[in-house]
Amino acid sequence: xxxxxxxxxxxxxxxxxxxxxxxxxxxxxxxxxxxxxxxxxxxxxxxxxxxxxxxxxxxxxxxxxxxxxxxxxxxxxxxxxxxxxxxxxxxxxxxxxxxxxxxxxxxxxxxxxxxxxxxxxxxxxxxxxxxxxxxxxxxxxxxxxxxxxxxxxxxxxxxxxxxxxxxxxxxxxxxxxxxxxxxxxxxxxxxxxxxxxxxxxxxxxxxxxxxxxxxxxxxxxxxxxxxxxxxxxxxxxxxxxxxxxxxxxxxxxxxxxxxxxxxxxxxxxxxxxxxxxxxxxxxxxxxxxxxxxxxxxxxxxxxxxxxxxxxxxxxxxxxxxxxxxxxxxxxxxxxxxxxxxxxxxxxxxxxxxxxxxxxxxxxxxxxxxxxxxxxxxxxxxxxxxxxxxxxxxxxxxxxxxxxxxxxxxxxxxxxxxxxxxxxxxxxxxxxxxxxxxxxxxxxxxx
Amino acid sequence: xxxxxxxxxxxxxxxxxxxxxxxxxxxxxxxxxxxxxxxxxxxxxxxxxxxxxxxxxxxxxxxxxxxxxxxxxxxxxxxxxxxxxxxxxxxxxxxxxxxxxxxxxxxxxxxxxxxxxxxxxxxxxxxxxxxxxxxxxxxxxxxxxxxxxxxxxxxxxxxxxxxxxxxxxxxxxxxxxxxxxxxxxxxxxxxxxxxxxxxxxxxxxxxxxxxxxxxxxxxxxxxxxxxxxxxxxxxxxxxxxxxxxxxxxxxxxxxxxxxxxxxxxxxxxxxxxxxxxxxxxxxxxxxxxxxxxxxxxxxxxxxxxxxxxxxxxxxxxxxxxxxxxxxxxxxxxxxxxxxxxxxxxxxxxxxxxxxxxxxxxxxxxxxxxxxxxxxxxxxxxxxxxxxxxxxxxxxxxxxxxxxxxxxxxxxxxxxxxxxxxxxxxxxxxxxxxxxxxxxxxxxxxx
Numbered sequence: 066x067x068x069x070x071x072x073x074x075x076x077x078x079x080x081x082x083x084x085x086x087x088x089x090x091x092x093x094x095x096x097x098x099x100x101x102x103x104x105x106x107x108x109x110x111x112x113x114x115x116x117x118x119x120x121x122x123x124x125x126x127x128x129x130x131x132x133x134x135x136x137x138x139x140x141x142x143x144x145x146x147x148x149x150x151x152x153x154x155x156x157x158x159x160x161x162x163x164x165x166x167x168x169x170x171x172x173x174x175x176x177x178x179x180x181x182x183x184x185x186x187x188x189x190x191x192x193x194x195x196x197x198x199x200x201x202x203x204x205x206x207x208x209x210x211x212x213x214x215x216x217x218x219x220x221x222x223x224x225x226x227x228x229x230x231x232x233x234x235x236x237x238x239x240x241x242x243x244x245x246x247x248x249x250x251x252x253x254x255x256x257x258x259x260x261x262x263x264x265x266x267x268x269x270x271x272x273x274x275x276x277x278x279x280x281x282x283x284x285x286x287x288x289x290x291x292x293x294x295x296x297x298x299x300x301x302x303x304x305x306x307x308x309x310x311x312x313x314x315x316x317x318x319x320x321x322x323x324x325x326x327x328x329x330x331x332x333x334x335x336x337x338x339x340x341x342x343x344x345x346x347x348x349x350x351x352x353x354x355x356x357x358x359x360x361x362x363x364x365x366x367x368x369x370x371x372x373x374x375x376x377x378x379x380x381x382x383x384x385x386x387x388x389x390x391x392x393x394x395x396x397x398x399x400x401x402x403x404x405x406x407x408x409x410x411x412x413x414x415x416x417x418x419x420x421x422x423x424x425x426x427x428x429x430x431x432x433x434x435x436x437x438x439x440x441x442x443x444x445x446x447x448x449x450x451x452x453x454x455x456x457x458x459x460x461x462x463x464x465x466x467x468x469x470x471x472x473x474x475x476x477x478x479x480x481x482x483x484x485x486x487x488x489x490x491x492x493x494x495x496x497x498x499x500x501x502x503x504x505x506x507x508x509x510x511x
Numbered sequence: 512x513x514x515x516x517x518x519x520x521x522x523x524x525x526x527x528x529x530x531x532x533x534x535x536x537x538x539x540x541x542x543x544x545x546x547x548x549x550x551x552x553x554x555x556x557x558x559x560x561x562x563x564x565x566x567x568x569x570x571x572x573x574x575x576x577x578x579x580x581x582x583x584x585x586x587x588x589x590x591x592x593x594x595x596x597x598x599x600x601x602x603x604x605x606x607x608x609x610x611x612x613x614x615x616x617x618x619x620x621x622x623x624x625x626x627x628x629x630x631x632x633x634x635x636x637x638x639x640x641x642x643x644x645x646x647x648x649x650x651x652x653x654x655x656x657x658x659x660x661x662x663x664x665x666x667x668x669x670x671x672x673x674x675x676x677x678x679x680x681x682x683x684x685x686x687x688x689x690x691x692x693x694x695x696x697x698x699x700x701x702x703x704x705x706x707x708x709x710x711x712x713x714x715x716x717x718x719x720x721x722x723x724x725x726x727x728x729x730x731x732x733x734x735x736x737x738x739x740x741x742x743x744x745x746x747x748x749x750x751x752x753x754x755x756x757x758x759x760x761x762x763x764x765x766x767x768x769x770x771x772x773x774x775x776x777x778x779x780x781x782x783x784x785x786x787x788x789x790x791x792x793x794x795x796x797x798x799x800x801x802x803x804x805x806x807x808x809x810x811x812x813x814x815x816x817x818x819x820x821x822x823x824x825x826x827x828x829x830x831x832x833x834x835x836x837x838x839x840x841x842x843x844x845x846x847x848x849x850x851x852x853x854x855x856x857x858x859x860x861x862x863x864x865x866x867x868x869x870x871x872x873x874x875x876x877x878x879x880x881x882x883x884x885x886x887x888x889x890x891x892x893x894x895x896x897x898x899x900x901x902x903x904x905x906x907x908x909x910x911x912x913x914x915x916x917x918x919x920x921x922x923x924x925x926x927x928x929x930x931x932x933x934x935x936x937x938x939x940x941x942x943x944x945x946x947x948x949x950x951x952x953x954x955x956x957x
Contacts, residue, residue, distance in 0.1 A: 068613040068833045071555050071601045076614050078621065079548035079628070086549070098891045100868040100898030102525035103532070107647050108554060108603075108633065109517050131575040131599055133637030153577055155517045157554075167514045168522055175524065177915035179901055182525070187554065191579030201553050214901035216880060223888070334884060387514045422546040434662060438780060442669070445544045452546030455625055455660035469623040
């Protein structure tokens, strides 16, 4: 019986774990720099919390957990559609946003608003697995809830800059505003088709203008509106140019003007070297954004990727679904798996040899091992990751182990070294070795 | 509709998260000191991996995940016991040991043996929830696989010492050996009742000698054997005394003598200040241990707890269930939830004010906020966690926010400070404030 994994799930081996920790730790550190605090929610949520929050398609992609107890009896009793509730009333977390909204409502009396939280946890989706798409993957979210101030958007954009600066990856940050999109739909006389229009516009990058227009037509958007929309879809130039065109187009729309004002305000808070690019084709499929919409794409000579690796925006009433009305929020989410793939592609991961073992003590037998244990404890007390090969195996085997584990140094302590209080240290990369004191050893390894 | 959580599951709020991170980070750092490398496995495993590994009781406590797709149709089709496989073929991880064994077998050709891995992840059990027992909880395991050397046991015991030294919690480390238990059963002529005897002995602490003897009798252990066992159950004194009594009792048992030798060997490798206590009543319910059995109990004047907070042992054929024979392993697991409760009880958590926000900049309006953004960026570039209150709210509200968030300093930057390039810093604990330069601010906050 050969063991296997459920499709769409993965093991992470030590090398991958260290690289992933590099990404998560970077994001976590930056979140904390901006005053965001960590929370965690359980993997299982009640289905009443999850269902109906992700659209019909999302409901189908929820992983449902069987009620515990005498399951077989339940299965028999559940031989009809009405039996479903007896069979399953819990599901696995589908994203971090809905559990966060549930958390805020349940803990509203303990929280200090504005509440800035971050959350780095796996989510599960019964999507068809394919390259780069998994059934279990991590999300890394930060949200501010309970403040309308655009300074929150500014913080989040600065966070994005800090994270990718720290990861040394070139990116392009795109900014839009749902009010601008609403204004456009209003001016076109297609207010009730705002969702159709934004969904179609969102695809411009992927399917091109003709296909987008076709889709708009199919949705019943008028020819006149499609023609008027065209110059906006092809909007080019600096942010200043774009804003000027928008100001003209949206002059008659109060909502549209408010959206422009918000864009201008955010841009004005950002220093020159941390600017973002206005992109009115950005809609991010999700319909719950009400203000800023943010998306980050790879923009690095070393990478062929142009995909989205981070996104977010403002939503005005996320907790309303759980009975807490009028609480505004804004948040972002980093796509750790995609960032991983890009950093792998550009060989952007640092050297982790200080994280894993720095030195392996060879094992020459019981007396030597006993002596080495004392040295090891002193090294470890000095914060150095060190190990003793557990068996008095052939030296070739022990060195092969150090090699496979990429341990940079092997310490050889035999009778002679024990007598002189010294250590023979072999540099595995250079192949050189020298006999030194413990203090010198400490110095080399630090 | 009031949202709720599935029973036995928990949210972790920021204060709890920081405390939990203190425990996890301590364990992680020590594991790495000893050359253990991290892995992660997916939350869902195939039921074929999980079932039959935890006994009949364990199978009942597995959380099963419904197959995705048209679930209702499956439910109808599954109106008989044979339909179960159509309904569910995945379950949530019940512990970290079986997924690790599965991992080793699947990745055996990429791994370097002896393989030292650690793993810190949640597990799920459909246990009846009660105080201190949850349906989702974290395990923190370390195992060495592919080496028979007792130096591995020594490393694990040193790890336990290091972790509780770092957490500043007094503990008692108990050590036993399955071979000693086997030897005892053999000498008593009850070899085939070794499991019954160890399970009963394991309860000595909880139910007392009389109840244990009753249980042994119930299992069919002879009166003679129970009488002969008595002095061993009441074994007292130093490790030396205990070993001497055991040497006498087990003189005729080869297995027993081997067990004594292993105990002696491990003790001899440990320095005086890091000793363990031999406890032959220790069996840890689990039947798969074949050599050393380790358990850690709280032993601290400040705590009323005496419960087990860490345990482990050697198992000889863990991967055999997945087709890889003859690979010996030894491991330990820290009970993070119990350690949390003990540290909470003794007020053993450090001050986390350096981890969360160090300084809040008050918001006096747009111009001041704009000015403060520059200062904030400089602080953050210096590794200081800092935030700006996002709205120009009343000062009382802003100070109340800092207070509730336990932010130690509030920076007040108005027209005067902007003109002079200074910051008025309010120490929230002392209530004092002084006007200082940015360099002085940096110095105070660092």
